[in-house]
Amino acid sequence: xxxxxxxxxxxxxxxxxxxxxxxxxxxxxxxxxxxxxxxxxxxxxxxxxxxxxxxxxxxxxxxxxxxxxxxxxxxxxxxxxxxxxxxxxxxxxxxxxxxxxxxxxxxxxxxxxxxxxxxxxxxxxxxxxxxxxxxxxxxxxxxxxxxxxxxxxxxxxxxxxxxxxxxxxxxxxxxxxxxxxxxxxxxxxxxxxxxxxxxxxxxxxxxxxxxxxxxxxxxxxxxxxxxxxxxxxxxxxxxxxxxxxxxxxxxxxxxxxxxxxxxxxxxxxxxxxxxxxxxxxxxxxxxxxxxxx
Amino acid sequence: xxxxxxxxxxxxxxxxxxxxxxxxxxxxxxxxxxxxxxxxxxxxxxxxxxxxxxxxxxxxxxxxxxxxxxxxxxxxxxxxxxxxxxxxxxxxxxxxxxxxxxxxxxx
Amino acid sequence: xxxxxxxxxxxxxxxxxxxxxxxxxxxxxxxxxxxxxxxxxxxxxxxxxxxxxxxxxxxxxxxxxxxxxxxxxxxxxxxxxxxxxxxxxxxxxxxxxxxxxxxxxxxxxxxxxxxxxxxxxxxxxxxxxxxxxxxxxxxxxxxxxxxxxxxxxxxxxxxxxxx
Numbered sequence: 001x002x003x004x005x006x007x008x009x010x011x012x013x014x015x016x017x018x019x020x021x022x023x024x025x026x027x028x029x030x031x032x033x034x035x036x037x038x039x040x041x042x043x044x045x046x047x048x049x050x051x052x053x054x055x056x057x058x059x060x061x062x063x064x065x066x067x068x069x070x071x072x073x074x075x076x077x078x079x080x081x082x083x084x085x086x087x088x089x090x091x092x093x094x095x096x097x098x099x100x101x102x103x104x105x106x107x108x109x110x111x112x113x114x115x116x117x118x119x120x121x122x123x124x125x126x127x128x129x130x131x132x133x134x135x136x137x138x139x140x141x142x143x144x145x146x147x148x149x150x151x152x153x154x155x156x157x158x159x160x161x162x163x164x165x166x167x168x169x170x171x172x173x174x175x176x177x178x179x180x181x182x183x184x185x186x187x188x189x190x191x192x193x194x195x196x197x198x199x200x201x202x203x204x205x206x207x208x209x210x211x212x213x214x215x216x217x218x219x220x221x222x223x224x225x226x227x228x229x230x231x232x233x234x235x236x237x238x239x240x241x242x243x244x245x246x247x248x249x250x251x252x253x254x255x256x257x258x259x260x261x262x263x264x265x266x267x268x269x270x271x272x273x274x275x276x277x278x279x280x281x282x283x284x285x286x287x288x289x290x291x292x293x
Numbered sequence: 294x295x296x297x298x299x300x301x302x303x304x305x306x307x308x309x310x311x312x313x314x315x316x317x318x319x320x321x322x323x324x325x326x327x328x329x330x331x332x333x334x335x336x337x338x339x340x341x342x343x344x345x346x347x348x349x350x351x352x353x354x355x356x357x358x359x360x361x362x363x364x365x366x367x368x369x370x371x372x373x374x375x376x377x378x379x380x381x382x383x384x385x386x387x388x389x390x391x392x393x394x395x396x397x398x399x400x
Numbered sequence: 401x402x403x404x405x406x407x408x409x410x411x412x413x414x415x416x417x418x419x420x421x422x423x424x425x426x427x428x429x430x431x432x433x434x435x436x437x438x439x440x441x442x443x444x445x446x447x448x449x450x451x452x453x454x455x456x457x458x459x460x461x462x463x464x465x466x467x468x469x470x471x472x473x474x475x476x477x478x479x480x481x482x483x484x485x486x487x488x489x490x491x492x493x494x495x496x497x498x499x500x501x502x503x504x505x506x507x508x509x510x511x512x513x514x515x516x517x518x519x520x521x522x523x524x525x526x527x528x529x530x531x532x533x534x535x536x537x538x539x540x541x542x543x544x545x546x547x548x549x550x551x552x553x554x555x556x557x558x559x560x561x562x563x
Contacts, residue, residue: 073467073477077524080315082301085364088319091297223554224471239472241560242321242363253560293471311517324526326503352515358506360499362475362524369510372517 057280058214058228065284066227066292069218074239078291086168086237086289089161089244093169096162102153108166111150115173123171124179124286127275129186136190136275139167140246141266158265164244168235171288179232179286182279194276197269203260224293230281231274233290244289247274295391296320300381302395306373314345314353315368318383318391324359340365340385348377357385373399444498447505448536451496452544462495462535462547473553475524482519482537482545486512492519494538501531527553 067075077083097115100107112118123139130137130145137145143166144155156163182191198209212221213229220226234247241249248270252262263269301315318340325337337359345353352371371379376399383391448457466478482492491514497507507525519537527533530552537545 071467071469071471074471077475077477082299082315082317083366085317085319085366087299088297088317088364091299092319223469239475242474256560324503347515350515352513354511355521356509358508359504360502360507360526362526366477366522366524368522369512370516370518370520372515374515 069225069227089165089168090172092165096166102151104152106151119170119173123174124177129184168289174286178283179281190272194272203258207258231277232284233287237291239293298393300393300395305398310373317366322363338386340383342384344382346380444505457544457546461545462537464549466549469552473527476527477524479522480535484519488514491540496536498534501529
């Protein structure tokens with residue numbers, strides 16, 4: 001059943017030109033240490049000057065996990081590990097953790113040992129800054145970096161059983177822990193880029209993420225309450241998908257629903273958005289693998 | 294072919310006690326009514342039968358129709374009679390078959 | 401504007417027809433493209449008849465525990481319970497769940513016996529639209545009992561592009 005409902009907002013539908021957000025060029029490797037703070041400062045001032053007025057961000061005292069807006073029956077599915085289909089994915093990930101792969105014939109466990117110890121708190125800190133890339137990296141890309149660099153194996157595809165399972169298993173090790181993302185100074189320009197994307201009107205209905213999730217959370221849309229849109233439960237078993245999926249899948253789904261062109265899996269815009277959303281959810285407890293409608 | 298399963302059976306129970314058994318299995322439960330790319334129907338692919346045995350004797354059976362949600366969740370109860378094995382078997386379209394077991398001690 | 405390039409077969413008429421069907425196709429893709437036969441109250445009654453035959457079905461004993469407003473029709477959690485001592489002499493043999501508006505009337509058939517201890521099971525089902533669901537229990541004395549529940553189903557605000 002894929003009826004697309006009209007959104008009852010006052011904007012009249014019109015195609016808006018996408019606003020290209022400029023990012024500073026990466027400095028040459030030798031100059032990285034010196035130029036980076038200056039370039040990021042310039043970039044940040046540029047963003048602040050050119051960006052449109054932002055919707056009011058939710059103050060930290062009012063931050064609520066999307067869990068709280070779900071009905072009791074859906075919450076019950078998440079609360080029971082034997083009823084939560086996301087746990088099937090986490091079990092897949094547990095198996096994947098110990099599977100030897102690649103030219104190096106190594107498993108994650110060979111280097112990282114027991115994930116319950118070594119991966120505790122990791123998912124609550126991602127996306128993190130990657131010195132190798134000079135920009136933020138999310139959990140999926142970080143796993144793939146290990147796969148290519150350490151295991152000498154091919155990267156796992158987004159939404160593949162292996163990658164979703166692994167991220168679910170890793171994120172499970174942070175369950176109950178507060179999100180700690182965004183304090184790193186090097187991430188500031190990317191958080192700003194993500195914030196700009198979140199506030200940017202886009203697509204055929206000229207809607208921004210902020211209009212629903214900052215300005216109208218708690219109100220009803222097509223009979224269902226609008227959540228604040230925090231990513232503290234990913235990968236999530238979305239009832240609409242009938243499967244476990246990544247945050248990037250959800251963002252692409254959102255953009256498609258907004259009648260905007262979604263960014264490709266792994267695109268920097270997606271990672272900037274993930275980073276912004278995690279920093280916007282600072283302090284909320286991780287719930288992965290969560291259940292959402 | 295098999296599938297990931299999650300079973301919850303109490304490890305220990307008193308004789309005569311009614312225990313709850315919870316089962317969860319990974320399966321797309323494709324109804325056959327969904328439309329995929331190019332407008333073609335995605336063919337039906339569901340689990341059709343679930344059987345639970347207690348030391349080999351059938352204690353519960355379910356026939357699933359297409360309306361059972363993906364990754365079927367099913368809970369039911371049984372009387373703890375004796376120690377042994379509670380076994381689960383799922384069968385379905387395209388030769389699908391999966392099984393799981395849980396031991397139980399009864400005092 | 402007609403295309404003057406000799407190698408292209410596109411003409412103005414073809415272009416408009418193409419874009420109209422694309423727009424129409426887009427509209428259709430967001431509505432239901434294929435309409436399989438739907439269960440109706442009649443087909444549900446027929447499905448119930450297959451289970452009970454000519455025997456009467458009395459209302460009572462059967463309780464359906466389901467949220468009245470469901471967040472997503474893809475996974476509606478419910479619990480069905482039947483009042484019964486579940487002894488060898490007096491127990492529930494089977495419980496059958498039906499629906500009115502999905503393409504097919506059957507949902508699940510559960511076979512129990514005195515070993516169940518309780519005539520109760522929980523599962524998650526798919527409901528295509530707001531509708532009434534009916535559960536029929538067959539007792540060991542040959543009688544049939546039923547219970548029903550009305551469920552309203554909301555649809556996800558943002559649906560996904562099929563990849």
